[in-house]
Amino acid sequence: MSKPKSSEDALISNIILGIDNVKGIDVSLLDLRDIENTVSSYFVVCTGSSNTHVNAIVSAIQKTVSKELKEKPFHTEGSDIAEWVLIDYV
Numbered sequence: 166m167s168k169p170k171s172s173e174d175a176l177i178s179n180i181i182l183g184i185d186n187v188k189g190i191d192v193s194l195l196d197l198r199d200i201e202n203t204v205s206s207y208f209v210v211c212t213g214s215s216n217t218h219v220n221a222i223v224s225a226i227q228k229t230v231s232k233e234l235k236e237k238p239f240h241t242e243g244s245d246i247a248e249w250v251l252i253d254y255v
Contacts, residue, residue: 173206175234176254180209183229187221189213216247223250230254 177194184192189211197203213219223244230236236254243250 176230176236177207177209179230179233180226180254183226184209184211184222186229187218187225189218189222213247219247219250220244223247223252226252 181192181194190213192209192211195208195210196206197208198206211222213222223241227238227241230238238252239255240253241250242253
């Protein structure tokens with residue numbers, strides 16, 4: 166796997182830091198850059214132990230990225246039920 170660009174590297178690092186801060190489970194980084202016709206370079210995937218934990222992970226990611234990089238997600242989906250949540254940082 167080749168190394169991400171510096172802005173991508175900083176974003177990924179802060180997303181993973183946010184997940185680690187609230188003890189997200191089974192964190193995986195999927196490199197999608199070699200897949201044709203994909204709109205994403207990377208997916209960061211993790212598991213939460215409950216809906217409350219999933220919401221805590223979402224909140225921790227958003228707070229960490231906002232504080233360190235001054236970025237907000239382009240789109241967030243699924244947080245109302247929190248069985249799964251997608252956070253899209255463009």
